[in-house]
Amino acid sequence: MSRASPLPRLPWGRPSMKAVVTAGLLVTMLWNLKCFINSSNISGKAPKHTKPLVVLVWEWPSNQVPNISGDICYELYSIEGCWLTMEQQLLHRADVVVFPHTRLQQGRDKLPREKPPGQNWVWVSLESPTNTKALTGWNQTFNWVMTYRRDSDIFIPYGKLVPNRSATMNIPMKTNLVSWVISNYHRTQKRAEVYKNLSRYLHVNIYGKASKNPLCKDCLLPTTSKSKFYLAFENSIHQDYITEKLWRNSLMAGTVPVVLGPARANYEQFIPADSFIHVDDFSSLAELATFLKTMNSSRYQQFFVWQKKYSVKLYADWRERICTICAMYPSLPQGRVYPNLESWFNS
Structure with a gap:
């Protein structure tokens, strides 16, 4: 009777094929598990909320306080998992507390006396540094800033151009050359000086509270x-301080903006280069005036080419601005505090 041949054995220390496959599967499983954990809780970012994010607006930024009870962010802007409230007694349940600077200028007594662990405080302002008072003393207070500046944690511009496939070029009928709506006129402002000198070379139609021609509520754009x-x-x-004077008063109205503000390059980060005229484009205001007065129809129409691709979106509702916090929350930095708010805002 023949004896069965023994199964061949691998040299000592050399794993079998089965062991190699098993080890490979184990490594793959561990790697997938690590990737899942990392994607669920990225270091320095907010973990995914399983419950609604509670955003407490300590005081409303404007004098007109809307009714924000209910899931307003979803109802108006389709932003899920966000709950806005103005009930200050819910401070200890809030994930984020919003503090508009216009309501803080009276002092620190406007803030809560204590800050619950893990809660993030947001400083909000749409005014420029020149018009923002009482900034000193806000050290080590706020986690995030929410302003018109593009380098803010939460960027809230006054407006923007949005793609519009059905857009067409539409230039309203023109009856005069230049207009300006002014509510607060101060002779020390640069715009007052520029207007005074420019008006020596051409007529400017003035409207608004600071003029002899106030406008009715719905008369601005017409x-x-x-x-x-x-x-x-x-x-x-x-930098980045580009307000409704550009977005609403000119672009939305269908007139060509002559801008005085940050550098042309800064404007071009918001709107096409051929959609506006910058005061700094000219060596003198006399040259600017001549350019405006002698422009032919063909050249004028070129300023409106942007209308074929875009339309203007205004940000005028504070509810939409506040709801932006919820949309951005997962990507906002955690554990960061601004050591000196005044230094940052004036930089």
Whole structure:
């Protein structure tokens, strides 16, 4: 009777094929598990919320306080998992507390006396540094800033251009050359000086509270749309400080903005280079005036080419701005505090 041949054995220390496959599967499983954990809780970012994010607005930024009870962010903007409230007694349940600077200028007594662990505080301002008072003393207080500046944690511009496939070029009928709507006129402002010198060379139609021609509530756009050009002059000059004077008063109205504000390159980060005229494009205001007065129809229409691709979106509702916090929350940095708010804002 023949004896069965023994199974061949691998040399000592050399794993079998089965062991290699098993080890490979184990490594793959461990790697997938690590990737899942990392994607669920990225270091320095907010973990995914399984319950609604509670955002407490300590005081509403404007005098008109809306009714924000209910899931307003979802109802208006389709942002899920966000709950806005103004009930200050819910402080200890809030994940984020929003503090508009206009309500803080009276002092620190406007803030809660204590800050619950893990809660993030947001400082909000749409004003420029020139027009923002009482900034000193806000050291080690706020985790995030929410302003018109693009380097803010939460960027809230006054407006923007959005793609519009059905957009067409539409230039309203023009009856005058230049207009300007002004509510607060101060002779010390640069815009006051520029207007005074520019008006020596051409006539400017003035409207608004600081003029002899105040406008009714719904008269702004119908009035400015009749002008070929609009003086979109900012009250102070700071990086990214581009307000409704550009977005609403001129672009939305269908007139060409003549801007006075940050550098042209900064404007071009918001709107096409051929959609506006910058005061700094000219060596003198006399040259600017001549350019405006002698422009032919063909050249004028080129300023409106952007209308074929875009439309203007205004950010005028504070509910939409506050709800932006919920949309951005997962990507906001955790554990960071601004050591000196005044230093950051004035930089």
